[in-house]
Amino acid sequence: MVVEFSNIFVIVFIVGTVFSFSLNYWLEKVDFNFRKKHGKEIPTELSEYITEETLIKTCEYEDARYKLWIPRTIITTIVSVALLFCGFYPTLFNIFWHSTKNNIYWTMLLFAFCASIPGVVIDLPFTLFKEFSIEKHFGFSKMTAKLWIIDQVKGLFISLVLGVPLLLLVIVAFNKTGNFWWLWVASGYTLFSLIISLVYPMFIAPLFNKFTPLDDGELKTRLSEMLKKCGFKANGLFVMDASKRSKHSNAYFTGFGKSKRVVLYDTLIEQMSVDEIEAVLGHELGHYKLHHITKRLCIMIPLIFVMLYIVSLFLNTKSLYAGFGFTTSEPVFSQMQLIGLFLLGEVFGGFSPVFSVINNWSSRKDEFAADSYASKLCGSGKPLTSALIKLHKENLSEIAVPKVYSQFKYDHPPLIERIQNLE
Helix, strand or coil: CCCCCCCCCHHHHHHHHHHHHHHHHHHHHHHHHHHHHHHCCCHHCCCCCCCHHHHHHHHHHHHHHHHHHHHHHHHHHHHHHCCCCCCCHHHHHHHHHHHHHCCHHHHHHHHHHHHHHHHHHHHHHHHHHHHHHHHCEEEEEEEEHHHHHHHHHHHHHEEEHHHHHHHHHHHHHHHHHHHHHHHHHHHHHHHHHHHHHHHHHHHHHHHHCCEEEECCCHHHHHHHHHHHHHCCCCCCCCEHHEEEEEEEECCEEEEHHHCCCCEHHHHHHHHHHHHHHHHHHHHHHHHCCHHHHHHHHHHHHHHHHHHHHHHHHHHHCCHHCCCCCCCCCCCCCHHHHHHHHHHHHHHHHHHHHHHHHHHHHHHHHHHHHHHHHHHHHHCCCCCHHHHHHHHHHHCCCCCCHHHHHHHHHHCCHHHHHHHHHCC
16 A cells, blocks of 8 residues: 555645645735735725724734634645555555445445544544634634534534435446446436425525524515515525524525525624615625526536546546555456545645636626626615625625735625725
8 A cells, every 4th residue: 555656646636735735825825914914904985984993803803714724724734645645545445345345335435434534533623713712702603512512413414314325326326327427426416406405495404593584574575575576486585593603694595496595694684774685685686687596507517517527537547546555456446436536536626726716706707797786776886885894894804805815715706896896
C-alpha cells in the first residue's frame, strides 16, 4: 500500500490541493487586510443607516471567523492528505471486503460510513467553537448543548435514511448496467433530487423547526396579493421559529410543484417593516418570474450527465487506484468503481474554485435581475435597499469586500453593489 508519487493522478491531487489551499488562504488574507484598512469606513450611500459602532462589531465578528478559519483549514487539509497517503482507505476497503466475504454492498456501505468519520471528528471542535463561542459572543446563537445533540442525531438519522438507499442503488447500477452505469446514476440522481424537493418542506424541515401559518393581518394580506399578482401558487405562507437557534434572519421559497411554500424567519418579521418584507418576497418572486431556477436546472441536469460520462472513462484506469495504494488484481478490481468515484472526487476537488467563479458570476447576475424585478414590483427600490441594509446590520455581514474576493466567494453581490444597482 505505497503511494506512487510519480503517478499522474497523485500529481494532479497534490497540485490541486496546493492550488486550492494557496488560493483560499490568499483570498482570506486579502479580505482581512481590506477589512483592516477600510472596514470601518462608512460609504456615502449608507451614511444615514450605518454607524461606526456597527462596522466595528462587524469587523470583530468577521475577524473572529477568519482566525478560526486558518487552523480549521490547515488541519483539515493536512488530515485529508495524510489519510490518502498513509494507506488508510485501501486498508479500510480490504478489511471490509474480507470481513463481509466479498459482499460489495456491505463493503461499500461500511467503507462510506467509516471513511467519513475522521473528517467529522476533526471538524467537530471547530464547529462547536464557532457555535458556542463566536456565535454566542456576538449575540447570535441561542443553541443549547441538548438542542445541538438532538440536531446531530436527527441529521445522522436523515443521512442514513436517504443516503443508504441511494448508495445501494448506485452499486446496483454499477453491477447490473455495465458501461452505462453513468446514465442510470445521473437519471436516478436527478429524480432523487426532485423527490427531495417535494419531501423536504413537508417531512424533513419540520423535524428541526416549527412552521406555523402566517397570522392574518396586513403582512399576510399584502404578501398574498403580491403572490397572486405574480401568478405564484404557494401552499401557504409560513413562519419558521429560527429564533430558538439563532438571531440570524432570512426568507426563502422551498418545495416544488404543489409543495411550494413561502417561509419567513420569525427573526425577519421582528426586524423588518411590512414594506421591507414585501420587498424581500418580491426579490424571491423575481427569481421565479425570471425563470432563474428553471434555467439553472436546464444547465445543471445535462452537466450531471456529461460529468458522470467523463468520470466513467477514468474508472477502469488501474493507475487511478494503484497510485493511492489500492490493489488492482482481479476479481477485486471489478468491484471498485465506487472507490474510483471517491478517488476522482479527491483528485480533482482542489480545482473547484475555478468552477465557483463561473457559478458565482451567474448567480450574482441573477441576483441583480431579481433586485431590479422587486424594485419594479414594489414601485421603488427603497424598501428592498432598506431591507438589505437591515439584513447586513443584523447579521453583521461585510458591506464591501475586495472584487476578487467576491468573485470567488460570493454567490450574492456585496451590499454596496446591490444598492448601486437598485438606485
